[in-house]
Amino acid sequence: MDPVASTEAGGYRERLLAGAVSCLQDKGYARTTARDLVAASGTNLASIGYHFGGKDALLNEAIAEFFEQWTERVERSLFRAEPGTPRELLLRALEQLVDVFGEMRPQLVLCVESFPAALREPVLRAKLAEAYAKARVAGTDMLSRAAGRLGAELPVEPAALVSVVIAISDGLMLQWLLDPEATPDARQVVDVLAALGAFVA
Incomplete structure (x- = not known):
């Protein structure tokens, strides 16, 4: 399945935002990586670029x-x-x-x-x-x-x-x-x- 299509089906935008807040609180702005965001949100790297253009x-x-x-x-x-x-x-x-x-x-x-x-x-x-x-x-x-x-x-x-x-x-x-x-x-x-x-x- 196309990873972009799966992000739309799974509500990944909201999950990425929630994961970002969690990472920011735990690690701060400078130390949060794209992989941290993926792990916290249960999404994938492609979804970050698709929904937001980057970390x-x-x-x-x-x-x-x-x-x-x-x-x-x-x-x-x-x-x-x-x-x-x-x-x-x-x-x-x-x-x-x-x-x-x-x-x-x-x-x-x-x-x-x-x-x-x-x-x-x-x-x-x-x-x-x-x-x-x-x-x-x-x-x-x-x-x-x-x-x-x-x-x-x-x-x-x-x-x-x-x-x-x-x-x-x-x-x-x-x-x-x-x-x-x-x-x-x-x-x-x-x-x-x-x-x-x-x-x-």
């Missing part, structure tokens, strides 16, 4: 998909119920950006390890920049929808607000990986932001 493109796609899945998780949390107050919405978002660190530690390590690799790999850097751009677009859309449901106007430009929230999450992620006990949780972050807003207003 590096598969690894890049796996990292980007993790970012997108995390963004989707935030969106589900925001709109699973009535919006409540702006403070409650922000807390709901930050719970999915900060309070999930414990259950997502392997993925967080993968995320952090991808940054230095991206400094030397232009394609990965572009892929991560694209992932952040998509997160900003998705976040801006979430803010617009939430503001509409609340009947409120956003106090600042939405894309800037989303970028700041992402920066808070990324910064706390680094702190948590080094010292979980000293890292504030979502509720503490909201309290600090509210106090800071009142202080600088």
